[in-house]
Amino acid sequence: xxxxxxxxxxxxxxxxxxxxxxxxxxxxxxxxxxxxxxxxxxxxxxxxxxxxxxxxxxxxxxxxxxxxxxxxxxxxxxxxxxxxxxxxxxxxxxxxxxxxxxxxxxxxxxxxxxxxxxxxxxxxxxxxxxxxxxxxxxxxxxxxxxxxxxxxxxxxxxxxxxxxxxxxxxxxxxxxxxxxxxxxxxxxxxxxxxxxxxxxxxxxxxxxxxxxxxxxxxxxxxxxxxxxxxxxxxxxxxxxxxxxxxxxxxxxxxxxxxxxxxxxxxxxxxxxxxxxxxxxxxxxxxxxxxxxxxxxxxxxxxxxxxxxxxxxxxxxxxxxxxxxxxxxxxxxxxxxxxxxxxxxxxxxxxxxxxxxxx
Amino acid sequence: xxxxxxxxxxxxxxxxxxxxxxxxxxxxxxxxxxxxxxxxxxxxxxxxxxxxxxxxxxxxxxxxxxxxxxxxxxxxxxxxxxxxxxxxxxxxxxxxxxxxxxxxxxxxxxxxxxxxxxxxxxxxxxxxxxxxxxxxxxxxxxxxxxxxxxxxxxxxxxxxxxxxxxxxxxxxxxxxxxxxxxxxxxxxxxxxxxxxxxxxxxxxxxxxxxxxxxxxxxxxxxxxxxxxxxxxxxxxxxxxxxxxxxxxxxxxxxxxxxxxxxxxxxxxxxxxxxxxxxxxxxxxxxxxxxxxxxxxxxxxxxxxxxxxxxxxxxxxxxxxxxxxxxxxxxxxxxxxxxxxxxxxxxxxxxxxxxxxx
Numbered sequence: 001x002x003x004x005x006x007x008x009x010x011x012x013x014x015x016x017x018x019x020x021x022x023x024x025x026x027x028x029x030x031x032x033x034x035x036x037x038x039x040x041x042x043x044x045x046x047x048x049x050x051x052x053x054x055x056x057x058x059x060x061x062x063x064x065x066x067x068x069x070x071x072x073x074x075x076x077x078x079x080x081x082x083x084x085x086x087x088x089x090x091x092x093x094x095x096x097x098x099x100x101x102x103x104x105x106x107x108x109x110x111x112x113x114x115x116x117x118x119x120x121x122x123x124x125x126x127x128x129x130x131x132x133x134x135x136x137x138x139x140x141x142x143x144x145x146x147x148x149x150x151x152x153x154x155x156x157x158x159x160x161x162x163x164x165x166x167x168x169x170x171x172x173x174x175x176x177x178x179x180x181x182x183x184x185x186x187x188x189x190x191x192x193x194x195x196x197x198x199x200x201x202x203x204x205x206x207x208x209x210x211x212x213x214x215x216x217x218x219x220x221x222x223x224x225x226x227x228x229x230x231x232x233x234x235x236x237x238x239x240x241x242x243x244x245x246x247x248x249x250x251x252x253x254x255x256x257x258x259x260x261x262x263x264x265x266x267x268x269x270x271x272x273x274x275x276x277x278x279x280x281x282x283x284x285x286x287x288x289x290x291x292x293x294x295x296x297x298x299x300x301x302x303x304x305x306x307x308x309x310x311x312x313x314x315x316x317x318x319x320x321x322x323x324x325x326x327x328x329x330x331x332x333x334x335x336x337x338x339x340x341x342x343x344x345x346x347x348x349x350x351x352x353x354x355x356x357x358x
Numbered sequence: 359x360x361x362x363x364x365x366x367x368x369x370x371x372x373x374x375x376x377x378x379x380x381x382x383x384x385x386x387x388x389x390x391x392x393x394x395x396x397x398x399x400x401x402x403x404x405x406x407x408x409x410x411x412x413x414x415x416x417x418x419x420x421x422x423x424x425x426x427x428x429x430x431x432x433x434x435x436x437x438x439x440x441x442x443x444x445x446x447x448x449x450x451x452x453x454x455x456x457x458x459x460x461x462x463x464x465x466x467x468x469x470x471x472x473x474x475x476x477x478x479x480x481x482x483x484x485x486x487x488x489x490x491x492x493x494x495x496x497x498x499x500x501x502x503x504x505x506x507x508x509x510x511x512x513x514x515x516x517x518x519x520x521x522x523x524x525x526x527x528x529x530x531x532x533x534x535x536x537x538x539x540x541x542x543x544x545x546x547x548x549x550x551x552x553x554x555x556x557x558x559x560x561x562x563x564x565x566x567x568x569x570x571x572x573x574x575x576x577x578x579x580x581x582x583x584x585x586x587x588x589x590x591x592x593x594x595x596x597x598x599x600x601x602x603x604x605x606x607x608x609x610x611x612x613x614x615x616x617x618x619x620x621x622x623x624x625x626x627x628x629x630x631x632x633x634x635x636x637x638x639x640x641x642x643x644x645x646x647x648x649x650x651x652x653x654x655x656x657x658x659x660x661x662x663x664x665x666x667x668x669x670x671x672x673x674x675x676x677x678x679x680x681x682x683x684x685x686x687x688x689x690x691x692x693x694x695x696x697x698x699x700x701x702x703x704x705x706x707x708x709x710x711x712x713x714x715x
């Protein structure tokens with residue numbers, strides 16, 4: 001199996017932005033941010049570039065600062081042909097039957113090009129603004145029930161009956177089927193570093209999605225998942241330049257002002273997510289996690305900004321090393337959003353594919 | 359204000375792109391759409407787009423996209439169809455009890471931004487307990503209205519919001535709720551809200567949280583006082599009806615008779631067990647097929663009140679619609695058999711007569 005490469009869909013307005021500094025997360029949480037508005041023109045352009053670069057899917061992130069991911073997938077799906085959409089959604093926002101009805105409808109409208117990224121919820125404050133008052137552990141217990149109800153609908157073996165602590169369904173039927181050329185249900189990426197997240201990925205997911213770390217650290221965890229038939233996908237950023245030295249200079253040039261750092265640090269340290277805490281600790285305690293893996297951007301761009309830095313050969317070798325320990329997929333981002341993806345498609349991906357053929 | 363005319367979006371697969379369909383075939387397709395073998399639950403962008411272009415051409419303002427477990431999700435249908443056609447608006451039917459109001463507002467605002475604000479909301483408290491339980495909703499009819507009231511109050515708070523939303527009710531609780539995506543439309547900061555139903559609860563809900571009360575057509579005499587009391591509160595009234603129009607009355611009646619089921623006991627109304635509207639519908643006697651000269655209810659005992667039909671010549675139908683305008687009705691949501699031919703006919707033969715007056 002070839003490695004599978006996905007990319008983050010930029011937020012609204014970001015496709016046109018040229019510097020990393022403009023797209024830091026704290027900027028997208030400001031009231032005036034264009035991230036609040038759908039950007040069909042920019043996303044359409046990005047989607048076509050992603051298809052040309054050999055990217056399989058884009059991940060659509062969910063938050064109260066952004067448009068609804070299910071509808072964004074529907075709209076961008078109308079203006080693209082091969083690209084798939086990994087739709088992130090949180091639990092506690094709708095009934096599982098309603099969620100299945102929406103996802104199935106979406107699949108029918110865009111030729112089945114949809115997967116799910118289940119997020120239990122990363123901020124208690126944000127969840128309460130949606131009407132969800134459960135704590136971290138309860139959110140995972142609910143996610144377990146939620147996904148098991150969804151799976152029962154997708155199994156399509158007659159009426160669904162379920163009575164749990166959080167979900168209760170009696171004689172449920174959703175007539176609109178999940179339509180895809182090769183599947184009867186979407187792939188499910190479960191993200192999170194906590195024990196509960198890992199357990200959920202094993203029991204209900206098709207893939208565990210986590211932040212990148214060094215191959216040595218990841219290796220035992222990855223084996224455990226693969227033995228259970230669950231894939232592992234890494235979330236990372238890339239900075240690729242002709243030489244290692246140039247890449248390091250380019251990466252360091254991404255550092256924004258200290259003020260942005262202070263605000264982002266506030267978001268990271270207030271969260272009750274294990275993933276966010278882990279990322280901040282990597283940045284503060286380690287910095288360079290190995291020759292090519294740098295956590296230095298995390299305090300400025302958030303937990304998903306752990307970055308693989310290097311030449312095309314460095315990066316291709318790194319991806320192949322992850323493949324050796326059992327990783328099967330990656331979700332990548334870079335700055336500027338479009339240019340870095342184009343570099344990846346032109347310089348890095350052909351080296352990976354060449355090695356995979358050989 | 360001119361009368362506003364909307365249409366029901368046909369079911370998936372109902373619009374035939376090649377070949378004609380008799381009124382009876384079109385009616386049967388809809389009746390059988392609630393079976394597992396029907397293609398109706400699958401999205402049908404080609405058929406819908408074809409219909410939507412005809413509706414725009416005919417002068418129709420919006421299409422109502424109904425919600426049930428038998429159909430695709432109306433948010434997604436509007437999003438996809440709104441990309442294909444550029445003028446038509448979408449009235450999205452949704453039930454309360456299926457998602458958090460904040461999530462609902464986020465979806466509504468997202469779809470609005472994608473289709474240039476061409477969306478409105480038809481809230482349905484839920485017409486079948488059995489269907490609701492299949493979605494995970496176990497409340498009774500009256501409780502569903504109490505919840506719908508809270509649901510709309512929270513939604514309206516988000517749409518009005520200058521401040522974070524705080525709400526502590528019996529069914530919903532929100533703390534410091536904020537959504538960045540605004541409702542964007544050329545002329546509005548929140549969608550129009552149609553509240554449908556026949557019970558007093560639905561009428562009151564329309565008054566307190568809605569912009570329009572949506573109900574099935576009745577005779578103008580019966581409706582006049584009800585319409586007046588809703589209009590006094592600044593709320594519009596929209597009637598749901600089917601149209602059957604032919605050059606002569608006799609032809610129209612013979613088409614109507616062709617729609618009656620062979621099995622005189624056939625009924626799909628038991629699927630809506632606790633709706634006041636459906637209880638009223640089932641009390642219509644099968645032999646009393648006429649409410650007045652033009653309102654035909656021959657199909658109502660079998661398939662429910664939304665099959666109430668305004669029947670006659672173009673002139674008779676235009677007069678009937680104008681009579682409703684006289685008593686204060688402001689909008690109509692119509693359908694017919696087959697949909698494309700009927701909407702064409704409406705635009706060509708009936709609407710010009712109405713607009714002339």
